[in-house]
Amino acid sequence: MKTQIELSSVQKTAAPLNPPKKRLGAGKNTVIFIVLCFVAFLFLIPFFWMLSTALKTSAEVQSKDVHIIPEQIQWGNFADALNAAPFMGYVGNSLIVSILAVILTVFINCLAGYAFAKYKFKGRNLLFLMVLSTLMIPVQITMIPNFYILKELDWINSYAGLIVPRAAEAFGLFLARQYILNIPDSLIEAARIDGAGEFKIFMKVILPNIKPLIGVLVIFTFMWRWNELAWPLIAVSEESMYTVQLGLAMLKGEHFINWTQLMSLTLLSVIPMLIVFFAFQRFFIKGMVNSGVKE
Incomplete structure (x- = not known):
């Protein structure tokens, strides 16, 4: 009986050794995910800029003031271009x-x-x-x-x-x-x-x-x-x-x-x-x- 109690106590003390490794793995995956999202965002910036330019008026495109989001969205630009x-x-x-x-x-x-x-x-x-x-x-x-x-x-x-x-x-x-x-x-x-x-x-x-x-x-x-x-x-x-x-x-x-x-x-x-x-x-x-x- 005493031996069983000692084994159970050893197992309880040894159990917390594994979770830190799992936490480190989860943290590493989170960092990788954030970095990949940032890189993907950098690649998508030119497409955002093209879409923003395509939806602006000609006057707004030639304006000195730069706006990422158009002041007036012009969906008709696509039909005019075609x-x-x-x-x-x-x-x-x-x-x-x-x-x-x-x-x-x-x-x-x-x-x-x-x-x-x-x-x-x-x-x-x-x-x-x-x-x-x-x-x-x-x-x-x-x-x-x-x-x-x-x-x-x-x-x-x-x-x-x-x-x-x-x-x-x-x-x-x-x-x-x-x-x-x-x-x-x-x-x-x-x-x-x-x-x-x-x-x-x-x-x-x-x-x-x-x-x-x-x-x-x-x-x-x-x-x-x-x-x-x-x-x-x-x-x-x-x-x-x-x-x-x-x-x-x-x-x-x-x-x-x-x-x-x-x-x-x-x-x-x-x-x-x-x-x-x-x-x-x-x-x-x-x-x-x-x-x-x-x-």
Whole structure:
């Protein structure tokens, strides 16, 4: 009986040792949460400012007094901006370019990543390093040669000229290779034993197992194509082929800029990217984590 009492007293004295660790963990999580909220707020400031400018009158925008909240909210600025420029035509061109570029780029990168990850051939690592080295080449260096190629192919002012030159990305190929390295070789060997061809293996075995990777590539590719300005500025000269970013750039006058219209259209141009991100966000983190370096 005495021993049981002593054990219970020891347990009572030892029990309070654990709660401080839990409290420290909770405090650490709280600090991290506050820091992340602050960083998120900093990222959202430009959007708050764009929305504030879009809802102001032209006189208030040009006033020396700065107000974050508009004195008179002008929701009609969005309708006026849509009527002032063929914005929906720009959106249509950007959607065609972005969607087709996503399909082509994701397919090429995944196919090339599968080859680099699962096929053993002479000079594979050297060729892969050469492809990755293109990431260090500024885009501006390749613009003039690509323009002459488009001119010879008669692809100026065409969707092919906007899509094909950037159809394969070294960054996407790198992510695809690293992710496909995690797929067991036994699955591929089993498919070969069953008589499946190499392309069928890619379509039936590889693609169903890399859905998170595809989600990541879709988000990045769509974002890059939708926000691209420099290449459309070179490949397109007719207004009927303007993309969203090129159209927004052309709205700036030489001596006057209508900031309310420009900010209204800029905010509207963000909506497609948000839709794509929310549609594929559940794959984003998993795809990025599983695309880590592995040899």
